[in-house]
Amino acid sequence: xxxxxxxxxxxxxxxxxxxxxxxxxxxxxxxxxxxxxxxxxxxxxxxxxxxxxxxxxxxxxxxxxxxxxxxxxxxxxxxxxxxxxxxxxxxxxxxxxxxxxxxxxxxxxxxxxxxxxxxxxxxxxxxxxxxxxxxxxxxxxxxxxxxxxxxxxxxxxxxxxxxxxxxxxxxxxxxxxxxxxxxxxxxxxxxxxxxxxxxxxxx
Numbered sequence: 267x268x269x270x271x272x273x274x275x276x277x278x279x280x281x282x283x284x285x286x287x288x289x290x291x292x293x294x295x296x297x298x299x300x301x302x303x304x305x306x307x308x309x310x311x312x313x314x315x316x317x318x319x320x321x322x323x324x325x326x327x328x329x330x331x332x333x334x335x336x337x338x339x340x341x342x343x344x345x346x347x348x349x350x351x352x353x354x355x356x357x358x359x360x361x362x363x364x365x366x367x368x369x370x371x372x373x374x375x376x377x378x379x380x381x382x383x384x385x386x387x388x389x390x391x392x393x394x395x396x397x398x399x400x401x402x403x404x405x406x407x408x409x410x411x412x413x414x415x416x417x418x419x420x421x422x423x424x425x426x427x428x429x430x431x432x433x434x435x436x437x438x439x440x441x442x443x444x445x446x447x448x449x450x451x452x453x454x455x456x457x458x459x460x461x462x463x464x465x466x467x468x469x
Contacts, residue, residue: 281383281394282415285312287319287433295319298452304459306452313413313437315447320432320455326466328422331430332391334465335418336384338363345461350377354402359384364402374440375408389422409440432458
């Protein structure tokens with residue numbers, strides 16, 4: 267089983283352009299804290315921003331979690347400060363989504379376009395995303411972060427819940443204190459877990 271999971275992770279990383287995160291369990295990851303059962307870690311990257319990761323359990327079956335993650339038409343309501351949201355295109359195993367975020371002063375607003383790809387292999391599901399700004403609206407006033415990279419890796423458990431790993435990198439751009447950049451590495455995975463848990467366990 268572990269060998270299979272490692273193979274899936276390697277295939278996943280191959281789909282994403284550089285920069286690439288360290289493999290799960292590899293050196294470089296440092297556990298920052300554990301909140302609500304989610305182990306939050308970070309690792310240095312080739313950019314100024316570090317990689318962030320969260321590992322934990324979602325008290326919902328795999329099918330329900332997948333249904334939520336691929337329901338892009340409803341994604342905006344689960345994302346705080348999403349002022350604009352548009353599904354540019356969506357197919358059976360990929361989607362192109364535009365986001366704009368209204369952030370509190372003095373932080374400049376951000377916007378980005380992401381290309382999502384996903385696949386399921388038995389009791390495992392993998393979703394990756396990367397910036398695709400050339401496929402979205404032209405650059406405007408908001409700061410446009412780049413690179414943006416990440417993935418969800420989900421595994422069904424015998425008890426009917428879902429084990430999950432969330433990994434991401436966001437070079438947010440603009441003038442941000444170093445503390446904000448470092449905190450984002452663990453706050454983003456935690457917020458993503460909290461959002462998915464809320465959406466999938468309240469049904």
